[in-house]
Amino acid sequence: MKSKSIKDILTNNAIYIVLLxxxxxxxxxxxSFLSLKxxxxxxxxxxxxxxxxCAIAGPIVxxxxxxxxxxxxxxxxxxxxxLLQAPDYIARVFPNLPQLPIWLPIILAMLICxxxxxxxxxxxxxxxxxxxxxxxxxxxxVYGLMSVxxxxxxxxxxxxxxxxxxxxFAQNGITIFGFRFQFIIxxxxxxxxxxxxxxxxxxxxxxMFAIGGNIEAATVSGxxxxxxxxxxxxxxxxxxxxxxxxxxxxxxxxxxxxxQGYELDAIASCVVGGVSMRGGIGTIKGIIxxxxxxxxxxxxxxxxxxxxxxVYFIKGLIILIAxxxxxxxxxxxx
Amino acid sequence: MKRILSILLILVMLISLTACGNNNxxxxxxxxxxxxxxxxxxSEESKNNKKPVIGVAIFDYSNNYVTYIRNSLMAVAGDKAExxxxxxxxxxxxQVEQIDILLSKGVDVLCVNAVDPKAxxxxxxxxKAADVPIIFFNRCPSAEDxxxxxxxxxxxxxxxxxxxxxAEMAIEAFSNDPSFDKxxxxxxxxxxxxxxxxxxxxxxxxxxxxxxxxxxEGFEAELLDVQPGDFKTQTAKDITDVWMGKxxxxxxxxxxxxxxxxxxxxxxxRAEGYxxxxxxxxxxxxGINALPEILPAIKDGTIIGSVLSDAYTEGLCIFTMAYxxxxxxxxxxxxxxxxxxMKAIRVPYIPISVYNVHIAEEMxxxxxx
Numbered sequence: 001m002k003s004k005s006i007k008d009i010l011t012n013n014a015i016y017i018v019l020l021x022x023x024x025x026x027x028x029x030x031x032s033f034l035s036l037k038x039x040x041x042x043x044x045x046x047x048x049x050x051x052x053x054c055a056i057a058g059p060i061v062x063x064x065x066x067x068x069x070x071x072x073x074x075x076x077x078x079x080x081x082x083l084l085q086a087p088d089y090i091a092r093v094f095p096n097l098p099q100l101p102i103w104l105p106i107i108l109a110m111l112i113c114x115x116x117x118x119x120x121x122x123x124x125x126x127x128x129x130x131x132x133x134x135x136x137x138x139x140x141x142v143y144g145l146m147s148v149x150x151x152x153x154x155x156x157x158x159x160x161x162x163x164x165x166x167x168x169f170a171q172n173g174i175t176i177f178g179f180r181f182q183f184i185i186x187x188x189x190x191x192x193x194x195x196x197x198x199x200x201x202x203x204x205x206x207x208m209f210a211i212g213g214n215i216e217a218a219t220v221s222g223x224x225x226x227x228x229x230x231x232x233x234x235x236x237x238x239x240x241x242x243x244x245x246x247x248x249x250x251x252x253x254x255x256x257x258x259x260q261g262y263e264l265d266a267i268a269s270c271v272v273g274g275v276s277m278r279g280g281i282g283t284i285k286g287i288i289x290x291x292x293x294x295x296x297x298x299x300x301x302x303x304x305x306x307x308x309x310x311v312y313f314i315k316g317l318i319i320l321i322a323x324x325x326x327x328x329x330x331x332x333x334x
Numbered sequence: 335m336k337r338i339l340s341i342l343l344i345l346v347m348l349i350s351l352t353a354c355g356n357n358n359x360x361x362x363x364x365x366x367x368x369x370x371x372x373x374x375x376x377s378e379e380s381k382n383n384k385k386p387v388i389g390v391a392i393f394d395y396s397n398n399y400v401t402y403i404r405n406s407l408m409a410v411a412g413d414k415a416e417x418x419x420x421x422x423x424x425x426x427x428x429q430v431e432q433i434d435i436l437l438s439k440g441v442d443v444l445c446v447n448a449v450d451p452k453a454x455x456x457x458x459x460x461x462k463a464a465d466v467p468i469i470f471f472n473r474c475p476s477a478e479d480x481x482x483x484x485x486x487x488x489x490x491x492x493x494x495x496x497x498x499x500x501a502e503m504a505i506e507a508f509s510n511d512p513s514f515d516k517x518x519x520x521x522x523x524x525x526x527x528x529x530x531x532x533x534x535x536x537x538x539x540x541x542x543x544x545x546x547x548x549x550x551e552g553f554e555a556e557l558l559d560v561q562p563g564d565f566k567t568q569t570a571k572d573i574t575d576v577w578m579g580k581x582x583x584x585x586x587x588x589x590x591x592x593x594x595x596x597x598x599x600x601x602x603x604r605a606e607g608y609x610x611x612x613x614x615x616x617x618x619x620x621g622i623n624a625l626p627e628i629l630p631a632i633k634d635g636t637i638i639g640s641v642l643s644d645a646y647t648e649g650l651c652i653f654t655m656a657y658x659x660x661x662x663x664x665x666x667x668x669x670x671x672x673x674x675x676m677k678a679i680r681v682p683y684i685p686i687s688v689y690n691v692h693i694a695e696e697m698x699x700x701x702x703x
Contacts, residue, residue, distance in 0.1 A: 157626055158627055
């Protein structure tokens, strides 16, 4: 009995054990990895990824997925970058545009992303399209539109030289004992707290888990499936929009390639953090752990100069282990 | 009933969305021919009953540099020829199908920016069967393929040259400005942001930089790290973050395989105080492409420079050669650059520094007109 429970603990925490081993390996190879400076970089690189993971976790908990997330992030990045270029830069894409307050393009981008997510949610919730296909379609639609916009406004040249207020919004920060706390981390913390509140303290959150866990039971108990699902999708869209704006402010330029594949990183972080791809299960704590662990590993593997091809292999392995554990738990529950 | 209505509604929404996409697309990519067409068409048509039809196969519309080439090509073409342009979206199988379509529509000449240069033999076989000449550009087929068909030519660059020029700029800056040698050891400590692993330009540029450093006598350089940034700003920024954490002030110079990555590197280093006018925080940076976004940084001395790939001249050469063969003229008529032994016109790169930024600015003015 006792040996079985130890085995259980080991299998349930296999993912953390693997990651801990990798972490220890990185430190053994290069002890200088353990520094406040690196911690600051890892946290600021994780910031937007946390927002994306918290956003995409909603559709996943509902039992679906969202392959359009990366492109919506890119769309938001393109919109905000094109509207917030440095006013003294001659080759701006909109030369006659007055200097806008930075919140305006960000809100605009969030609303546009929310609109796309609303359409996506409608396809899934009301028209019962399989989420994988619906979001794949949305991904292509959004990519096509953003590429047309990109080509039209900037002739497909990267949109850079952004307004210093905008890049500062994400990159400014304070340094305490070599640990650089960028404001972007603060925004991530606020978003995470907000999503935690919605998930755990509101009716919408409870309904989300009910729908994801067992949609028939939720219907019978009087949950309005469509409205609740739409709300979760719109929330995801708003967060993609906000995160996309931060991503472009963080990195300083945007093309239509921005955001490509981000949804897969976000889904991987969710899975590693214990969000079930079958829906109904997931915690914010787990998601944040997943994002941080992934970022420590990606940063660490570059730090110790591992062959870049091998990095793909290691990341793939981590995801597979996480999915195997998820499946084992699911079978046990049944 | 309600269900059907809502399906219809969503269809209408999606269709209207894609429809506005369609309306916008020609506005950007085909404006030159569309807007110029009515003005001179009549005189041109009376002289020459039929305008040559030129099929252009682009490997990926979302590639910046090729976009400058295709915009230049459209601008140069004006109403002299009918241009039919297709986008392979980085998919070689799709491109071969598109070439089939262009050939069956009966184009007079093909301009091909191959997705994979190794697929050139397939493309050549198709064109040969239809007796249509080909101008390859941007991605160079093998010499063997080029010699397998007498009616095929190439317009492009010598990829190694951009890496060599980048290294030469680094050597010049390092030798002339002692402040770059921060640790005073006379050795240049540098990092390379490489493009996508296996990409011919990424490999050629990275190798050329190292070869050039090694070849110059009395110059010593130490490569701290080279990481693949996939030619993307975001990836490059994350890599440079790691470098800032690992090497910090040890880095004396950042060399990037393209400017998009250099932009990300500058952003990352700026958070650490570099590239922001602080004279105690020195770091050299050199890119490749000399994109419009990077020019202000070259102008105000934030970075050392970049290497301009002359998209306008490339577009001009492609169109001129295509037009020449379509109208039965000598293919090289009006081209100043001498072809090499594999019938290739190699447009030279130009190193751009604070002293000659105007060359790049003028090029973009012509390319974007």
